[in-house]
Amino acid sequence: MQAAAIWYDESGQGRNLYARFRLTLDLKSKPEKALLHLFADTTYQLYVNGEFIRLGSLRFDPKHPVYDTHDLSALLREGRNVIAVQVNYVGHKTFITMLSQAGFTAWGEVVLADGSQIDLTTGKAEWKAAPAAAYRYAAKSSLFLKAGDCYDQRLEEGDWSGAAFDDGGWKAGVPLADQEAWGEPEPRAIPYMSGEPVPVEKVLHTAPLERSELLCSFSVPMPHVSEIHEPDQTSRFMAAKTWIYSPEAADITIGLFYQNSWINGEPIASGLYADDKSMRLNHRVSLRQGWNSYFAKCDALQDMYHHYLALPEGRGLIVSADRDKDGSVQFRRTPVVSHEQYASALSGRELPFAPEDDLTDIGGWVDVLAGEHGESPTMSSGWDTYGLAFESLKVEELAERVFQLADYPHGFSLLLDLGMTRLVLPRVVLEGAGGATIDLTYGEHLNADGKHLRHYHWYGLGDRAYADERSRQLDWRLTQPRGFRYVRLTVRGPKQDVVLKALELGSASYPTEKKGSFRCSDPLLEQIWEMGVRTEAVNMEDAYTDCVTRERGQYIRDTIIQYHNNLAVFGDHALMRRSLQLMGQSPDATGKFRAVYPNTGDYTISDFALNALEGFWAYYAQTGDAGLVVTYWHAIQRNLAWFHELADERDDLLLDAEWDVKRGIKAHYGGFHGDLAIVEGYLNITGIHCVFSCTYLIALRCAAKLAAVIGRQDEIGELERRIAILERSIRETFWDEERGCYGDNDRKLSHSAHASLFAARAGVLTPEQLEPVRAHVRRDLKSLFANGYGPEDGVFVSPSFSFYIFEGLYLIGLADTAERMMRQGWGWFLQMGLRQTPEYFNLSDSLCHAWSACPTYFMSANLLGVQLPTVERPDEVVIHVQTADVTEAEGAVPHALGLIEVKWHTDGQGARVFDYVRVPEGLTARIVG
Numbered sequence: 001m002q003a004a005a006i007w008y009d010e011s012g013q014g015r016n017l018y019a020r021f022r023l024t025l026d027l028k029s030k031p032e033k034a035l036l037h038l039f040a041d042t043t044y045q046l047y048v049n050g051e052f053i054r055l056g057s058l059r060f061d062p063k064h065p066v067y068d069t070h071d072l073s074a075l076l077r078e079g080r081n082v083i084a085v086q087v088n089y090v091g092h093k094t095f096i097t098m099l100s101q102a103g104f105t106a107w108g109e110v111v112l113a114d115g116s117q118i119d120l121t122t123g124k125a126e127w128k129a130a131p132a133a134a135y136r137y138a139a140k141s142s143l144f145l146k147a148g149d150c151y152d153q154r155l156e157e158g159d160w161s162g163a164a165f166d167d168g169g170w171k172a173g174v175p176l177a178d179q180e181a182w183g184e185p186e187p188r189a190i191p192y193m194s195g196e197p198v199p200v201e202k203v204l205h206t207a208p209l210e211r212s213e214l215l216c217s218f219s220v221p222m223p224h225v226s227e228i229h230e231p232d233q234t235s236r237f238m239a240a241k242t243w244i245y246s247p248e249a250a251d252i253t254i255g256l257f258y259q260n261s262w263i264n265g266e267p268i269a270s271g272l273y274a275d276d277k278s279m280r281l282n283h284r285v286s287l288r289q290g291w292n293s294y295f296a297k298c299d300a301l302q303d304m305y306h307h308y309l310a311l312p313e314g315r316g317l318i319v320s321a322d323r324d325k326d327g328s329v330q331f332r333r334t335p336v337v338s339h340e341q342y343a344s345a346l347s348g349r350e351l352p353f354a355p356e357d358d359l360t361d362i363g364g365w366v367d368v369l370a371g372e373h374g375e376s377p378t379m380s381s382g383w384d385t386y387g388l389a390f391e392s393l394k395v396e397e398l399a400e401r402v403f404q405l406a407d408y409p410h411g412f413s414l415l416l417d418l419g420m421t422r423l424v425l426p427r428v429v430l431e432g433a434g435g436a437t438i439d440l441t442y443g444e445h446l447n448a449d450g451k452h453l454r455h456y457h458w459y460g461l462g463d464r465a466y467a468d469e470r471s472r473q474l475d476w477r478l479t480q481p482r483g484f485r486y487v488r489l490t491v492r493g494p495k496q497d498v499v500l501k502a503l504e505l506g507s508a509s510y511p512t513e514k515k516g517s518f519r520c521s522d523p524l525l526e527q528i529w530e531m532g533v534r535t536e537a538v539n540m541e542d543a544y545t546d547c548v549t550r551e552r553g554q555y556i557r558d559t560i561i562q563y564h565n566n567l568a569v570f571g572d573h574a575l576m577r578r579s580l581q582l583m584g585q586s587p588d589a590t591g592k593f594r595a596v597y598p599n600t601g602d603y604t605i606s607d608f609a610l611n612a613l614e615g616f617w618a619y620y621a622q623t624g625d626a627g628l629v630v631t632y633w634h635a636i637q638r639n640l641a642w643f644h645e646l647a648d649e650r651d652d653l654l655l656d657a658e659w660d661v662k663r664g665i666k667a668h669y670g671g672f673h674g675d676l677a678i679v680e681g682y683l684n685i686t687g688i689h690c691v692f693s694c695t696y697l698i699a700l701r702c703a704a705k706l707a708a709v710i711g712r713q714d715e716i717g718e719l720e721r722r723i724a725i726l727e728r729s730i731r732e733t734f735w736d737e738e739r740g741c742y743g744d745n746d747r748k749l750s751h752s753a754h755a756s757l758f759a760a761r762a763g764v765l766t767p768e769q770l771e772p773v774r775a776h777v778r779r780d781l782k783s784l785f786a787n788g789y790g791p792e793d794g795v796f797v798s799p800s801f802s803f804y805i806f807e808g809l810y811l812i813g814l815a816d817t818a819e820r821m822m823r824q825g826w827g828w829f830l831q832m833g834l835r836q837t838p839e840y841f842n843l844s845d846s847l848c849h850a851w852s853a854c855p856t857y858f859m860s861a862n863l864l865g866v867q868l869p870t871v872e873r874p875d876e877v878v879i880h881v882q883t884a885d886v887t888e889a890e891g892a893v894p895h896a897l898g899l900i901e902v903k904w905h906t907d908g909q910g911a912r913v914f915d916y917v918r919v920p921e922g923l924t925a926r927i928v929g
Helices: 339-346 377-382 523-538 556-569 574-584 606-623 626-647 659-663 690-709 713-734 753-761 767-780 802-811 815-831 855-863
Strands: 017-027 033-041 043-048 051-056 066-071 079-089 103-111 117-119 128-131 150-152 202-210 213-221 237-246 250-256 260-263 281-287 290-299 304-312 318-320 329-333 366-369 401-403 411-431 437-443 462-466 473-477 482-492 498-507 517-520 876-880 888-895 898-906 912-918 924-928
Touching (some): 017 103, 033 043, 079 103, 202 482, 213 329, 290 304, 377 437, 377 482, 411 523, 482 498, 517 523, 517 855, 523 815, 523 855, 556 574, 556 855, 556 888, 574 606, 574 626, 606 626, 626 690, 626 713, 690 713, 753 767, 753 802, 767 815, 802 815, 815 855, 855 888, 912 924
Parallel strands (some): 150 462, 876 924
Antiparallel strands (some): 017 128, 033 066, 043 051, 103 117, 237 290, 237 318, 329 366, 401 498, 411 473, 411 498, 437 482, 888 898, 898 912
């Protein structure tokens, strides 16, 4: 590949940059062949002759970039053609991308019928480039995601991607000064996201916007604030001041964001969270007749500071920084200052600042003009007031719907429900919206009024467009996917009737095909199985992701659990291979695998890094792909070496869950993650720890098997030495003879079921210990819920950690306990009206987390009984049914050779009868039990 990486300048540096590239082709005939290979840092949108083709590309480590290939032969025609690409370089911290530099690289050729060829290679072909000025600064969508889309059609150049566009003012693409910013690109090895239409299930709310409040707001970019797990590069401090005129003394209720505020030098008393409006507190204040001083101080909560002040309408109130009823300055604010400036000039100043304090030492106050407004789609829509709804729309009535200005003089809001969380790429087409502000906001929760979406300061998904009055139509396609159940379209300030020409939602999830199935005598378990399928499918993207809403990050533990869920339903291995590639590329300076990747910094979680070995083994066991193990063996060994060093601090090789405290290191999630969101004290995570040490032992066993696979005989001996010592140490240290179970730490401060079940998973339980452990675990997990009936008083196992608990339960033959947990916990989810599995029983958080969907896998593996072949028994399917009271089951599990189908029932004498066991040609079936 001799392609040059190009941009519109030679540096390619900046935050959230957008660039556009065009290549004009004059073809004598329709091409016989036309392949375009391209790589973009970070994402791209590809157009041919003005038609949108695809959004790309994969998440990647800059040292290991991935390129896409597109066949354009059916899209190009005789005559003038244009290949157009828009590239967005993220340029800030996310859990999906890594900092590098902006760049676009393309190569390939067009072959015509006469054999002539046209080179598409950047640096050779005449690609033109220009910055995309229509994209404005926007805040990050959450602590983990990139900045939202803020599209200003008023700054648009017209149909820039079309063949008729005049790009005479564009310059040739500039080769980047640093052509070595990326490693050698490799081809994409997973399919493109599906793009299939995602239907809207219901129109929940159609309402006019109402001006019942005087809303004064502004926003200030504060780049590099709240770059999670990275130090802030600027101070978070911001203060604002103004005057509020009241024609008479009055007590009023005002709305404010999270801040400290003063009226006439007196602190405003604490307010109450609005039960309908998001990110807002309502405060009662007293105004005197005339001008009242207002002062506010807030730390920026994201990389854009938003100041919103809502006053009651119709009270004659006026906001002016100059005490001028006709003044043009609404607020004055402090400049964005560095940490050093804040410490030297502001930290010692008493709040509120004195009226005569001109802040000259930091550059003086900055005027905020009356025409400015807040740039937060989520806060703006979260604070909107709606008039009485007078029409109810059906989904099929949305297309071509006319919203008349007479009915909606201030604008309108549409709240749509997909029925469950999906990952989609939205597109909105409006006619007559010129001069209006259009917001798309998204979420999984509604506020108490059922009309406003619930947003959070750290997680508020929203995008904005400003429609140009000179344009008949706004065709707004987002540059990034969005995960949500509810989407709100808000059109504020229209000048005429607005026609909703289209609202398209294209799936941005992995193109799965449901192959597995499950049915049994318990309808509740069937519903739980399907619940897991829906959750799993959504959280498969270009990697296995924890959730498609607030993070979309590939976490180690989530990935491993989701791979098993996938095996029961979809039978896909390509996505796991890609996920393991990223995992193998992820070690930080210590050598440990990062908990989520692509990512920077030291974001590791100790037990997750050990879990990675289980992931490599699970994938190899299903595929026999030894090449992947060879490629990342060094990384696997470096990862393990960190734990070897920790283990070697003791002769018994047990791991200390408080290593971070003893080493004076601030570790994310502490020294040991364990099982979050369970009853406090049930699983003590201090000291020399059983579950942590068992996790290490399991990782060692996986490493020894992987070493044997790739012929690393010289390393197997050391691994086996450690295995032998650790197996003995765990038994001797944590076994509690009196209680008949394993303790959680060497001091035996708690005896959770987790400790004994991890001992089972690690192969530590002796035959003599099995029955006492069964009795202990069955008694301890008699109910998943601490109070026996619901999660409000706590749970003993979180939905996410249940993967390991279920595995342990089936290993020791406690199918009754496993099924009871499923019915209680996941049945409760269904009772709450959920169609997908949430992360925790606290339903205020993510409602679609696939590491909580594992009952689907365990039902297929145990109630249906299908144990997939592995490299250790590649031609044999083991059918081993474990159930307490299911009396019949039927279903299928996918395999590379075809479906494995099983149907069984219990006869009148209580014996299990197999109606059929069908396996693909080349496999045999063995029934156990």
